[in-house]
Amino acid sequence: MPELPEVEVTRRGVAPHLEDRIVEDVVLRREGLRWPFPPNLRELLAGRRILGTGRRGKYLLLTFEHGTLIVHLGMSGHLRVLPEGIELKKHDHFDLVVRGPEGRRVLRLHDPRRFGAVLWHDHDDGELEQHVLLRGLGVEPLEDKFSGALLHQATRNRSAPIKQVLLAGDIVVGVGNIYACESLFRAGINPKTAAGKISRARYDKLAEAIRDILAAAIVQGGSTLRDFIAVNGQSGYFQQTYFVYDRAGVPCRNCGTPVRQIKQGQRSTFYCAVCQR
DNA sequence: AAGCCTACCTGTTGGC
DNA sequence: TGCCAACAGGTAGGCT
Numbered sequence: 001m002p003e004l005p006e007v008e009v010t011r012r013g014v015a016p017h018l019e020d021r022i023v024e025d026v027v028l029r030r031e032g033l034r035w036p037f038p039p040n041l042r043e044l045l046a047g048r049r050i051l052g053t054g055r056r057g058k059y060l061l062l063t064f065e066h067g068t069l070i071v072h073l074g075m076s077g078h079l080r081v082l083p084e085g086i087e088l089k090k091h092d093h094f095d096l097v098v099r100g101p102e103g104r105r106v107l108r109l110h111d112p113r114r115f116g117a118v119l120w121h122d123h124d125d126g127e128l129e130q131h132v133l134l135r136g137l138g139v140e141p142l143e144d145k146f147s148g149a150l151l152h153q154a155t156r157n158r159s160a161p162i163k164q165v166l167l168a169g170d171i172v173v174g175v176g177n178i179y180a181c182e183s184l185f186r187a188g189i190n191p192k193t194a195a196g197k198i199s200r201a202r203y204d205k206l207a208e209a210i211r212d213i214l215a216a217a218i219v220q221g222g223s224t225l226r227d228f229i230a231v232n233g234q235s236g237y238f239q240q241t242y243f244v245y246d247r248a249g250v251p252c253r254n255c256g257t258p259v260r261q262i263k264q265g266q267r268s269t270f271y272c273a274v275c276q277r
Numbered sequence: 278a279a280g281c282c283t284a285c286c287t288g289t290t291g292g293c
Numbered sequence: 294t295g296c297c298a299a300c301a302g303g304t305a306g307g308c309t
Contacts, residue, residue, distance in 0.1 A: 034303095058303075
């Protein structure tokens with residue numbers, strides 16, 4: 001589910017309910033997800049004020065004075081903000097209960113496949129950016145540092161296909177399977193092309209495509225394919241604007257040639273063999 | 278070091 | 294309708 005736009009939509013959704021609120025309770029309903037939950041989370045957070053929210057790649061960050069709560073939604077996770085007393089659903093694993101002007105609110109993490117994570121980074125343990133999960137991440141695609149020049153320079157020694165290099169996340173973060181396919185279509189680049197063989201001019205186009213597509217997806221509330229919903233329960237709409245993703249055999253919106261589906265590194269790739277060379 | 282593969286899970290879908 | 298295999302948006306970690 002959640003690539004960068006969905007995580008950013010989630011962050012923007014939860015932010016007004018969390019910022020400057022005091023945590024009153026933490027409820028853990030299992031040992032953990034991908035990794036164990038910090039067992040002392042309630043002691044760490046109860047009575048503490050949430051100073052702000054952030055995002056690094058697909059990691060959602062809740063900042064406290066003494067540390068940062070790191071939340072990852074994995075493939076199937078979503079967060080909702082609910083009034084107290086809403087009935088639990090299967091796979092509701094974690095609640096953060098906060099008090100605000102409108103009373104108590106519950107931030108509830110739902111994650112059927114349990115590839116998500118909730119971790120704590122204590123400020124005594126050094127810089128957040130040096131956290132083991134964050135330190136290897138590439139640049140943020142919506143920040144100024146991201147450019148065709150950066151993509152070009154960073155890929156000179158990469159022989160892997162551009163699609164897989166984008167997904168790897170060590171050069172640029174947040175571009176998952178959907179947005180990698182869509183961006184390569186927009187830039188007219190065949191996903192199988194070796195990353196190191198793509199020209200600077202084509203990378204300029206790709207960087208622009210990634211930026212534009214991610215930004216547009218955020219405006220649309222992200223993509224709702226199977227189960228993504230925003231904090232308020234609304235679906236995203238970006239999937240209606242897909243050019244290639246999930247459209248195998250359907251005529252290309254640009255040239256009419258049927259969209260192809262192939263496997264790259266066990267993941268589906270969708271592309272137009274005519275528009276993408 | 279790049280690049281490939283596996284593993285972690287449940288839910289949905291499509292073929293028979 | 295039921296059964297089963299294949300597949301799904303992410304990514305760390307282990308191997309070559």
